[in-house]
Amino acid sequence: MIKVNNVSYLVGKKEIVKNVSFEAKQGEIMAILGANGAGKSTLLKLLCNEITPSAGEIIFYDKALPSYQLKELARKRSVLTQHNTLSLSFTAKELVLMGRYPHFDGQPTEHDLEMVKGAMQSTGITHLSGRTYETLSGGEQQRVQLARVIAQIQDVADGWLLLDEPTNGLDLLHQQQLLIQARDMADRGYGVICILHDINLAAAYADQILILKQGKQQALGSPDEVINCENIHDAFGIKVQLMKNENFRCPLVITTGRINQA
Numbered sequence: 201m202i203k204v205n206n207v208s209y210l211v212g213k214k215e216i217v218k219n220v221s222f223e224a225k226q227g228e229i230m231a232i233l234g235a236n237g238a239g240k241s242t243l244l245k246l247l248c249n250e251i252t253p254s255a256g257e258i259i260f261y262d263k264a265l266p267s268y269q270l271k272e273l274a275r276k277r278s279v280l281t282q283h284n285t286l287s288l289s290f291t292a293k294e295l296v297l298m299g300r301y302p303h304f305d306g307q308p309t310e311h312d313l314e315m316v317k318g319a320m321q322s323t324g325i326t327h328l329s330g331r332t333y334e335t336l337s338g339g340e341q342q343r344v345q346l347a348r349v350i351a352q353i354q355d356v357a358d359g360w361l362l363l364d365e366p367t368n369g370l371d372l373l374h375q376q377q378l379l380i381q382a383r384d385m386a387d388r389g390y391g392v393i394c395i396l397h398d399i400n401l402a403a404a405y406a407d408q409i410l411i412l413k414q415g416k417q418q419a420l421g422s423p424d425e426v427i428n429c430e431n432i433h434d435a436f437g438i439k440v441q442l443m444k445n446e447n448f449r450c451p452l453v454i455t456t457g458r459i460n461q462a
């Protein structure tokens with residue numbers, strides 16, 4: 201369980217996360233939605249303990265987040281950030297192995313290498329194993345990063361995946377595969393918190409959706425409770441319609457092309 205109690209975050213005098221509260225559970229995917237600059241990445245950084253709340257507290261498992269040592273935290277949750285720039289030339293396999301760094305001292309064990317192999321297989325990047333990271337396409341790099349975060353917690357049965365826009369750069373097939381994989385991990389007992397820009401992907405795969413607007417919690421609940429024309433218009437300033445389709449558990453959101461100028 202991750203419990204967020206009245207968390208705020210200030211930069212100077214500007215409050216970029218304001219009084220956010222929610223509970224995320226293992227076995228579930230929580231999607232975070234919101235316009236550019238709404239505070240999504242900042243909230244994820246707070247959840248990772250990369251930055252500390254100005255007010256409120258975050259409980260991770262059963263302890264306050266700041267009470268964890270970095271290595272202890274890295275063995276329980278893995279994080280995909282938005283910008284993964286590297287100045288050194290690693291192969292894809294070496295990069296995925298970095299996910300195992302919190303688990304071994306000196307040399308990786310056979311078990312670590314198995315975890316790397318499994319994560320590369322499940323993300324479909326085994327064929328890229330020996331390729332230098334910087335020569336990979338944007339989407340291939342993103343899948344290598346995904347394999348790294350999966351390798352990190354693959355053997356932590358109740359671990360957490362914290363993903364900031366993981367579908368960035370992925371084509372339609374790989375976006376779906378990523379969400380299917382996240383769904384599968386949640387069904388096996390992991391907790392997943394995932395920032396997404398695609399409302400329909402979030403509605404199709406998430407158990408809970410949190411919408412942020414200017415740092416505030418604008419809506420929180422199941423896709424059915426949260427995804428409606430008013431909430432989307434309020435959060436994104438664009439008029440949408442909902443379209444029922446028997447293949448989707450939640451109506452699809454389609455834009456009408458009318459932008460809120462107010």
Ligand SMILES: Nc1ncnc2c1ncn2[C@@H]1O[C@H](COP(=O)(O)OP(=O)(O)OP(=O)(O)O)[C@@H](O)[C@H]1O
Pocket residue numbers: 211216234235236237238239240241242243
């Ligand atoms: N260290 C900082 N100093 C000043 N402003 C910051 C800082 N970090 C974030 N901000 C501002 O806080 C707001 C929220 O940023 P954040 O990156 O959390 O947004 P986001 O919802 O993830 O946006 P996007 O969808 O564009 O990635 C933005 O206006 C951003 O410019």
